[in-house]
Amino acid sequence: MVKFLNSDLRKKICFVFALCWMIVIFSFSARTAAESTKDSTSIGMLFGQLFVPAFAEMDPQEQLSFADKIDHPIRKTAHATEYAVLGFFLAGSYADRKKKRAALVFVPLAAGAFYAVTDEVHQLFVPGRSCQVTDMLIDSCGVLAGVLAGLALFLCGRQHEKKKRFD
16 A cells, blocks of 8 residues: 655655756756757657667668657657656645645646746757747646646545545
């Protein structure tokens, strides 16, 4: 049986993880455009190796072309995923049964969306990178997904544990 942490301890742990994850996001954003492109090309090549049956038979130029074609979706998926993780930790650091439902979603969502904006502005100062409103929106959607997942786990799981105690 999964035993859920004491609410105060969970909040503190999730807050520390959220701060650490913000540092991870910042470090990814601090990479130059060339480094970032190299990373996503590597992921595109790995995706091809894992999921495209004839990928190994392609010549290197075709493989690189494939990786370039899926570069945009890979980057946007990475944006949403890294911010979903942040949203999960923010929800865990804030979730509490005593808070109003709207605040349970809004506060961690606002904090994560604000961080997404500051992260995009930070990229203005990184060689070859830019600040894009679409990335802020994708990041914010990722935060929302993470917040909802976190709330489902932390609040519904707690309810399930309380119900089992009374049975």
